[in-house]
Amino acid sequence: MLTEAAVNNEYLLEFRNIKKAYPGVLALDNVSFGIRAGEIHALVGENGAGKSTLVKILTGVTQKDEGDIFIEGRPAAIKHAIDAINLGIRCIYQELPLASSLSIADNIFLGQELRRGLFINRAAQHLYVKKYFGEYAINIDPARLVGGLSVSMQQIVAIIKATMTELKLLLMDEPTATLGEKETRNLFNFMKRMREKNLTIIYISHRLDEIFEIADRVTVLQDGRYQGSRKILDISKNELITMMSGKDIHDSSLIYDSARQKTDQVVLEVRDLSYESILKRVNFVVRRGEIFGICGLVGAGKTELLKCIYGLLKCRSGKIVLEGKDITEHKESSKDRISVLGLVPEDRKGEGLFLDLEVLTNITIASLKRLLGLIFVRRRMEASLGDRLITELGVKVSSKKKAVRVLSGGNQQKVVFAKWVGAGRKFLMLDEPTRGVDVFGKLEIYKLINKLSREGISILISSSEVPEVLGICDRVGVMKEGCMVKIFERNEFSKERLLRAMIAED
Amino acid sequence: MMNQQAHSSAGRIFTRVLSVVNIGVYAILLVMVVFFSLFAKGFFSFANIINIIRQVAIVGIAAFGQAFVLIIGGIDLSIGSIIGLSGVTAAILIRDFGIAVPVALLCGVLAGTLVGLINGLVVARLNIPPIITTLGTYTIVRGLSNLIAGGMSVFGLPASYKILGTGYISVFPIPVVMMLVVLAVLYLVLNHMPFGRYVYAIGNNSKSARISGINIPRVKQLVFIISGTVAGIAGVILSSRLDSGQAVPITNFEMDVITAVVLGGISITGGKGRIMGVVIGVLIIGVLQNGLILKNVLFYSQMVIKGPILLLAIGLDMLTKKSVARLT
Numbered sequence: 008m009l010t011e012a013a014v015n016n017e018y019l020l021e022f023r024n025i026k027k028a029y030p031g032v033l034a035l036d037n038v039s040f041g042i043r044a045g046e047i048h049a050l051v052g053e054n055g056a057g058k059s060t061l062v063k064i065l066t067g068v069t070q071k072d073e074g075d076i077f078i079e080g081r082p083a084a085i086k087h088a089i090d091a092i093n094l095g096i097r098c099i100y101q102e103l104p105l106a107s108s109l110s111i112a113d114n115i116f117l118g119q120e121l122r123r124g125l126f127i128n129r130a131a132q133h134l135y136v137k138k139y140f141g142e143y144a145i146n147i148d149p150a151r152l153v154g155g156l157s158v159s160m161q162q163i164v165a166i167i168k169a170t171m172t173e174l175k176l177l178l179m180d181e182p183t184a185t186l187g188e189k190e191t192r193n194l195f196n197f198m199k200r201m202r203e204k205n206l207t208i209i210y211i212s213h214r215l216d217e218i219f220e221i222a223d224r225v226t227v228l229q230d231g232r233y234q235g236s237r238k239i240l241d242i243s244k245n246e247l248i249t250m251m252s253g254k255d256i257h258d259s260s261l262i263y264d265s266a267r268q269k270t271d272q273v274v275l276e277v278r279d280l281s282y283e284s285i286l287k288r289v290n291f292v293v294r295r296g297e298i299f300g301i302c303g304l305v306g307a308g309k310t311e312l313l314k315c316i317y318g319l320l321k322c323r324s325g326k327i328v329l330e331g332k333d334i335t336e337h338k339e340s341s342k343d344r345i346s347v348l349g350l351v352p353e354d355r356k357g358e359g360l361f362l363d364l365e366v367l368t369n370i371t372i373a374s375l376k377r378l379l380g381l382i383f384v385r386r387r388m389e390a391s392l393g394d395r396l397i398t399e400l401g402v403k404v405s406s407k408k409k410a411v412r413v414l415s416g417g418n419q420q421k422v423v424f425a426k427w428v429g430a431g432r433k434f435l436m437l438d439e440p441t442r443g444v445d446v447f448g449k450l451e452i453y454k455l456i457n458k459l460s461r462e463g464i465s466i467l468i469s470s471s472e473v474p475e476v477l478g479i480c481d482r483v484g485v486m487k488e489g490c491m492v493k494i495f496e497r498n499e500f501s502k503e504r505l506l507r508a509m510i511a512e513d
Numbered sequence: 514m515m516n517q518q519a520h521s522s523a524g525r526i527f528t529r530v531l532s533v534v535n536i537g538v539y540a541i542l543l544v545m546v547v548f549f550s551l552f553a554k555g556f557f558s559f560a561n562i563i564n565i566i567r568q569v570a571i572v573g574i575a576a577f578g579q580a581f582v583l584i585i586g587g588i589d590l591s592i593g594s595i596i597g598l599s600g601v602t603a604a605i606l607i608r609d610f611g612i613a614v615p616v617a618l619l620c621g622v623l624a625g626t627l628v629g630l631i632n633g634l635v636v637a638r639l640n641i642p643p644i645i646t647t648l649g650t651y652t653i654v655r656g657l658s659n660l661i662a663g664g665m666s667v668f669g670l671p672a673s674y675k676i677l678g679t680g681y682i683s684v685f686p687i688p689v690v691m692m693l694v695v696l697a698v699l700y701l702v703l704n705h706m707p708f709g710r711y712v713y714a715i716g717n718n719s720k721s722a723r724i725s726g727i728n729i730p731r732v733k734q735l736v737f738i739i740s741g742t743v744a745g746i747a748g749v750i751l752s753s754r755l756d757s758g759q760a761v762p763i764t765n766f767e768m769d770v771i772t773a774v775v776l777g778g779i780s781i782t783g784g785k786g787r788i789m790g791v792v793i794g795v796l797i798i799g800v801l802q803n804g805l806i807l808k809n810v811l812f813y814s815q816m817v818i819k820g821p822i823l824l825l826a827i828g829l830d831m832l833t834k835k836s837v838a839r840l841t
Contacts, residue, residue: 319724345726358724361717363784372714373725375707383705426725 018077019044019207020065020176025074027060031446034060035071036231042176045205047198049212049222049239052251053506054472056228058211062178066098067091078175095175099182103165107154112136114153115168139167143200159190163197170206177201180211184306195221213304215244215510229253244511252503262450262478264457269481270295274434274465277316280325285311287489288325293434293467298460300476301469303486303509309469310353312486313436316467317350329434349373349427351420353438353469359423362412366404367393369411369422373430396425400455417448424455428464435459437468441475453479473505485509538776538790541825542797549804556807563686569773569799570688571596571747571754573792575766576773577699578743580791581736583774584703586716586783587643589737591632592744593767594654595625597760599748601658604667604758607674614673621752622745628654629741633734643737651767658760667758678754688750695743700788702739712736717784772823773798797822 018041027035035057042048050058063069065076067088076083078094085091105114112132113120121128121135129150136149145163153161162182169177179198183191198208198221212218218225219239227234227250234250275293280286286308293299303309314320316327318339327335332343339345352358361369370393371378378389393407402421404414411422420440427435437456441449456479460466470476476483477500484494485508493508550557575592582589603621606612612620628650635646680687703709711732714722723729751762763769777794779786801822805815 317724339723340726340728350724352724357718358720361714361721361784363717364713368710368713372710372722372727375710379707383701384707384710386705 018042019079021077022061023075023077025061025064025076026072027057027064027069028072029445033231035064038074038228038231038233040226040233040236042207042209043224044207045202046223047202047208047210047221049210049218049225050228051211051213051215051218051225051247052228052234053213055230055474056251057231058228059180060231061228062098062180062209062211065091065096065178092172095173096178097169097174097176098178098180099162099165099169100180101182101184103161105153105161105165105168108152110150110152111147111156111164112149114164115149115171117168119171136167143197145197157190157193159186159194162194166197166201175207177206177208178211179208181213181305182210183212183214183217184304191217213510215247218247219244227251248503248507248511252506262453262457264461267298267457267460268296268463270297274330275316275467276326276328277312278326278328280312280315280327281323282308282311282315282320283323285489286315286322289486289489289491291484291491291494293465295465296460296463297482298456298466298468298480300480300483301467301486301491302473302476302483302505303469303471305471306488307486307509308489309471309486310438313350313438313467313469317348317436318344347432347434349430349432349435351423351427351435351437351440353442355416355419355423355443360411360419363410365408366397366402366411366414366422367407370396370407370425370429373426377430392429396429400425400428401451415445415448417444417451420444420448420452421455424459428459433463434465435467437466439470440468441470441472449475473502473509477502477505538778538793538797541822542793542800545797545800545804549800549807553804553807556804561803563684563689565796565799565803566689566692567686568803569795570686570692571751572766572769572773572798573692573795574695574747574750575740575744575770576777576791576795577695577788578740579770579774580777580779580786580788581699581703581712582643582740583771583779583781584716584783584786585712585733585736586719587636587733587736588771589629589632589643589647589740589744590767591628591647591650591654592740592747592770593763593765594651594658595628595741595744596748596751596766597658597762598628598654598661599625599745600752600755600762601662601667601758601760603749603752604670604674605661607671608667608669614671618677618749618753621749622742625745625748626738626742629738629744630734632741633737636737637730637733655760662758662760664760668756670756670758674753675756676753678750678752678756688754691746691750695746696788696792699739699743703788708732708735713784715783716780769798772819775827776823 021041023039025035025038026033038057038061050061052058060069064071065085067085067090070086076085083094085094106117109117112129115136116132121131133149140147140149147160153164156164166177182194186194202208210218210222222239224236224238225242225247226236227247229251230253234253272295273292274295277289277291280289289312291299301309301312311320315322318334318337318341322335325335326333329344330347334341334344337344356362361372367390371389374392375384378384378392390407396402397404397407400421402418402425404418411419414422424435440456441452444452456466456468468476468480481497482494483500483505484491485505486492487509495504555561575596579589579592599621602624603617606617606620607614632643632646632650635641636643677687682690703712711722711727714725714727715729715732719729752758755762773794774791775781775794776797777786777791779791801819802815805818810818
């Protein structure tokens with residue numbers, strides 16, 4: 008006899024009381040909801056709400072601490088990635104597992120080629136793919152190389168490849184973040200046809216317009232808690248945003264430092280800046296001593312904006328004025344630019360650090376000219392600069408001779424900060440400065456930002472985490488699809504307002 | 514008591530040295546020295562040790578420059594042809610144009626600098642991979658050297674031409690002194706000048722280097738100029754020793770040099786390694802060659818033996834690194 012917690016056959020997949028904690032943070036707190044067979048189920052929530060943790064648990068990348076997962080009414084144990092695959096669960100990530108120099112058909116059949124004797128039976132493979140494409144009204148030659156396809160078409164190929172073995176549930180994590188209008192349409196048409204064939208899809212996205220177009224139901228997570236599931240026809244965009252924002256309880260008073268000196272003097276002025284088709288006439292100014300935030304979804308153009316200002320990308324039109332000097336046409340290494348600006352990049356390991364080099368070398372690499380004697384670097388002066396910065400910024404490391412690779416994420420980030428502070432840069436641009444840093448590390452970095460600001464360093468901080476910018480910034484500009492749609496003063500701050508500007512159409 | 518103290522400080526120095534260079538390479542060198550001392554007559558003597566160093570001086574000089582190229586994540590194959598060009602240039606200038614010997618030798622070195630400059634321009638400004646660029650200049654320079662020399666060795670040089678390659682300063686052969694000078698200069702450049710830091714930084718992560726404000730094309734340009742110049746120095750010394758200008762004085766010279774550098778612990782993928790390690794790499798090649806000659810091993814057999822030694826040294830190095838990584 009089954010108990011009260013009897014299987015609910017209405018669901019293909021059901022989460023019950025899922026809990027998952029990471030050091031210092033409860034990523035999922037008693038989350039229970041179900042996904043119906045054959046629906047496109049949107050999963051929404053701001054960054055850090057627990058969506059990606061749920062995906063990781065479902066795909067076997069990480070393990071839940073407590074709770075149960077039921078698939079077709081049976082408890083499912085997902086311990087490894089292979090378990091998820093055997094259960095028919097697949098995830099399409101932004102990085103697609105395709106070989107770009109092989110053809111569409113070769114990719115789809117990779118590892119399970121149709122053969123004739125020793126050789127691949129290309130004709131049969133092409134016939135199969137053509138037939139498959141025919142059902143979805145796709146008119147592309149299966150012999151074409153995957154590398155030459157549009158991103159949406161590559162996603163479609165990846166999905167078809169996933170259907171070559173049993174596929175019950177497809178997870179899609181922000182698949183349209185890098186897609187244009189037309190490509191998104193292309194992907195949606197394919198998804199709708201897949202739904203007609205009774206495939207179940209969990210669709211994770213921040214883009215409300217898309218959710219309202221494609222999804223049947225939507226589930227909202229907020230700070231690791233389940234906020235409810237709704238039929239898409241029963242809810243308005245406004246209601247959904249309210250559900251996503253939860254209560255405005257951010258502890259910004261703890262982080263925000265109102266005692267800092269602010270001035271009206273403009274340090275950076277960006278006028279009508281455009282880049283490729285990614286940035287569209289962006290306008291804003293940053294004042295001396297100010298902490299200015301830029302908030303927006305992945306793909307909104309935040310990183311590109313910073314790289315344009317830093318000279319790593321060449322803007323199409325517009326003007327960048329730094330400390331009263333027009334640096335728009337300057338080379339990336341021009342003196343007017345590099346004597347003022349420092350960039351703490353989003354990809355800390357890939358662009359911010361020299362992982363195999365010593366902490367000290369990482370810190371002083373941009374200050375060597377200042378440490379120069381007649382022709383050699385003054386070792387003792389270098390060491391004392393390193394010691395001073397390590398203490399001042401609170402880098403925790405047993406020896407400054409250690410390779411920076413062994414440091415924790417938060418400490419590595421401080422090393423990147425130290426590099427620019429040591430070089431005396433007066434304007435720091437921070438791109439997602441707390442990404443991959445644990446909660447304690449985050450707090451330390453906020454304190455550090457405040458400290459630098461008090462010392463007169465102007466700060467531009469780009470982030471996709473709303474509480475972060477609300478917590479620390481004096482003003483926040485919201486970017487959406489390459490435009491700076493709105494700039495909020497501190498007294499106008501609210502999570503709901505920011506979210507609305509970020510994700511809803513005006 | 515005293516003894517113990519001395520022992521522990523010596524131990525500390527020893528571990529520091531080991532941490533600088535890879536253990537495997539040290540072990541190989543040690544084993545080889547012990548082996549040849551026991552079994553090769555005349556190996557372990559002051560004269561022979563000086564002799565070994567003189568034999569490797571030319572490879573060594575070029576290797577210290579090549580180390581820069583490898584650390585920055587590149588490779589310079591053209592050095593194998595540069596040693597020919599610089600010797601032929603010097604020899605022709607003396608024989609056919611009556612230029613004074615020191616000036617001609619300097620011009621020979623500058624010929625190497627020029628090739629390095631061209632390599633650097635192509636790599637840094639046109640963004641063509643170093644292996645392709647230097648393969649190209651390797652062929653061009655070799656052809657050019659042969660053209661200049663008229664397809665023959667350039668003989669008939671004054672007696673003073675031989676001094677650089679065969680002379681002595683007190684008991685030390687001039688090539689050995691030259692090697693030590695090049696080593697000292699390049700050591701200081703790599704470890705004590707901002708430029709050296711930039712070389713490591715670019716080799717370790719060129720994106721971070723760019724964002725840190727390092728002028729990458731300029732650093733790459735200079736690195737190839739260094740490599741070309743020291744190959745030019747190696748070339749004129751070699752030419753002086755041979756008392757002639759030859760378009761191809763040594764075959765596979767570039768391979769010997771790259772072998773020494775890699776044996777010395779410079780990573781093929783860039784960013785890692787110490788120039789003092791290259792000294793060990795160069796010595797291994799020298800000891801091996803010398804010992805095998807003393808044991809009357811044929812030249813071709815020597816080649817067959819060199820390959821496995823290289824693989825063994827690198828393999829041992831990988832193994833020790835792995836076990837160290839597991840311990841920490």
